[in-house]
Amino acid sequence: MVTLTRSEEDHLKAVYALLQDGESAFTKDIAARLNTKASSVTDMLKKLAEKGFLKHEPYYGAKLTAKGTAHALTLVRKHRLWETFLVERLSFGWDEVHEVAEQLEHISSPKLVDRLDDYLGNPRFDPHGDPIPDRQGKLRVRKTKRLDTCTTGDTVRIAAVSETTDGLLRLLDSKGLRIGSVLTVQELHAFDGSMDVKPKSGAAFSLSKDVSHHLQVESN
Amino acid sequence: MVTLTRSEEDHLKAVYALLQDGESAFTKDIAARLNTKASSVTDMLKKLAEKGFLKHEPYYGAKLTAKGTAHALTLVRKHRLWETFLVERLSFGWDEVHEVAEQLEHISSPKLVDRLDDYLGNPRFDPHGDPIPDRQGKLRVRKTKRLDTCTTGDTVRIAAVSETTDGLLRLLDSKGLRIGSVLTVQELHAFDGSMDVKPKSGAAFSLSKDVSHHLQVESN
DNA sequence: AATAAATATTAGACGAGACTAATAATCGGA
DNA sequence: TCCGATTATTAGTCTCGTCTAATATTTATT
Ligand SMILES: [Mn+2]
Ligand SMILES: [Mn+2]
Ligand SMILES: [Mn+2]
Ligand SMILES: [Mn+2]
Numbered sequence: 001m002v003t004l005t006r007s008e009e010d011h012l013k014a015v016y017a018l019l020q021d022g023e024s025a026f027t028k029d030i031a032a033r034l035n036t037k038a039s040s041v042t043d044m045l046k047k048l049a050e051k052g053f054l055k056h057e058p059y060y061g062a063k064l065t066a067k068g069t070a071h072a073l074t075l076v077r078k079h080r081l082w083e084t085f086l087v088e089r090l091s092f093g094w095d096e097v098h099e100v101a102e103q104l105e106h107i108s109s110p111k112l113v114d115r116l117d118d119y120l121g122n123p124r125f126d127p128h129g130d131p132i133p134d135r136q137g138k139l140r141v142r143k144t145k146r147l148d149t150c151t152t153g154d155t156v157r158i159a160a161v162s163e164t165t166d167g168l169l170r171l172l173d174s175k176g177l178r179i180g181s182v183l184t185v186q187e188l189h190a191f192d193g194s195m196d197v198k199p200k201s202g203a204a205f206s207l208s209k210d211v212s213h214h215l216q217v218e219s220n
Numbered sequence: 221m222v223t224l225t226r227s228e229e230d231h232l233k234a235v236y237a238l239l240q241d242g243e244s245a246f247t248k249d250i251a252a253r254l255n256t257k258a259s260s261v262t263d264m265l266k267k268l269a270e271k272g273f274l275k276h277e278p279y280y281g282a283k284l285t286a287k288g289t290a291h292a293l294t295l296v297r298k299h300r301l302w303e304t305f306l307v308e309r310l311s312f313g314w315d316e317v318h319e320v321a322e323q324l325e326h327i328s329s330p331k332l333v334d335r336l337d338d339y340l341g342n343p344r345f346d347p348h349g350d351p352i353p354d355r356q357g358k359l360r361v362r363k364t365k366r367l368d369t370c371t372t373g374d375t376v377r378i379a380a381v382s383e384t385t386d387g388l389l390r391l392l393d394s395k396g397l398r399i400g401s402v403l404t405v406q407e408l409h410a411f412d413g414s415m416d417v418k419p420k421s422g423a424a425f426s427l428s429k430d431v432s433h434h435l436q437v438e439s440n
Numbered sequence: 441a442a443t444a445a446a447t448a449t450t451a452g453a454c455g456a457g458a459c460t461a462a463t464a465a466t467c468g469g470a
Numbered sequence: 471t472c473c474g475a476t477t478a479t480t481a482g483t484c485t486c487g488t489c490t491a492a493t494a495t496t497t498a499t500t
Contacts, residue, residue: 007487027448040488042449047486059448059495090335100329107327109320115310227457247478260458262479267456279465279478 002051006106009075010034011044012053013105015062016072024061073137074113079105080126080133081116087127088120094127095169128169129160129179129216147183147207147215148193155184156217163214175205182220222271226326229295230254231264232273233325235282236292244281293357294333299325300346300353301336307347308340314347314398315389348389349380349399349436367403367427367435368413375404376437383434395425402440
């Protein structure tokens with residue numbers, strides 16, 4: 001087995017993440033995600049392609065090979081398990097774990113991840129509601145939709161937060177929203193895309209498009 | 221605060237470790253410890269000296285500054301806390317943790333270490349019997365002696381294993397020896413430096429000099 | 441269809457961290 | 471005390487990961 005550097009792994013993970021939304025992962029998007037420059041990304045894509053983790057079609061982005069997907073899934077698994085550990089066991093806030101997990105996901109030990117998984121009771125979802133790939137790299141996908149695609153009258157449960165920037169998470173905290181919270185859409189404002197929602201208990205409030213766009217919900 | 225790279229931290233830790241035995245840490249010993257070349261070490265010593273972590277007297281080795289000692293102690297603290305976590309919580313063997321801790325000690329998070337410390341119940345010693353520096357970097361030293369300096373009739377308790385190579389640890393396992401085991405020295409063999417010892421319960425057996433040299437013991 | 445804008449790649453540079461080979465300093469034994 | 475062995479440093483090279491600037495390609499707009 002080839003071992004990848006931290007930077008290679010971060011690029012691989014970025015490609016994986018971008019492929020969740022689109023057909024292909026593009027240089028500029030990878031660069032944006034990793035706070036780096038397009039030229040650096042091109043170099044990395046070449047290298048990862050050479051090592052067989054992805055196919056790079058110059059000017060048309062990158063797609064993962066089976067090998068690349070498998071490795072990306074181990075990273076996602078580690079990342080989410082560590083986040084779960086930090087929140088469940090070390091009392092971190094869900095807005096405080098991303099950076100650390102970004103480091104911890106690169107720790108390479110055959111035993112560590114699986115032991116951690118067992119220790120945590122084989123959790124299915126991380127603190128942000130994202131599914132944790134199992135030992136075999138299998139990822140249980142739920143059918144969720146974005147809150148901003150819901151319409152008046154829908155009652156839904158928050159399943160996941162798809163962007164884990166601390167600002168968003170703290171905003172949700174301040175509104176009392178968390179994974180599992182149940183909301184009813186009361187009104188949509190076409191002007192700014194904001195929506196008024198009413199939690200199960202408590203007064204209704206407004207959510208901007210920026211927020212509702214990043215909330216994955218499932219029907220209640 | 222300056223942040224150090226993994227390699228810089230490993231060099232710093234090597235210097236710290238070597239200073240426990242000697243007045244000064246020498247290039248070749250650091251190189252041996254890190255499986256690298258003397259010339260690489262010289263470069264690193266220069267860099268660490270420039271950053272104020274140590275004093276490098278060319279041809280006469282290195283000594284840590286207060287800043288260097290403080291940082292080394294945070295690394296030792298992290299290393300030993302992670303080892304404790306792996307053994308106590310994830311059921312790793314004491315011979316399986318060093319490599320992983322060697323990686324984990326470089327994870328940089330203001331919160332993580334202290335939370336982990338609390339989570340583990342603020343342990344005083346790691347799985348190899350080595351003391352864990354506290355939050356302030358204070359290290360409680362015990363007065364121990366090496367088993368190979370004991371004489372016939374001495375009854376002692378194993379306090380620590382000073383070399384954590386898996387081979388040694390597994391050998392100890394196979395003889396039923398662990399931290400806290402109580403032994404009586406029965407006979408010394410000048411020829412090869414081996415000694416016969418009798419555990420509290422069970423038959424006496426022999427320990428080579430190589431082994432007894434690395435066992436730190438305290439009077440029972 | 442022509443051209444401007446956006447995106448991507450290539451070329452060339454740089455610093456970090458490693459190495460080998462050459463040189464220098466120190467140490468230890470005769 | 472001298473000389474060879476040991477240890478250390480310096481000089482020069484290499485790879486890796488990043489950057490900027492120059493160039494190329496694709497895409498969007500008129
Ligand atoms: Mn990462
Ligand atoms: Mn997450
Ligand atoms: Mn290390
Ligand atoms: Mn230890």
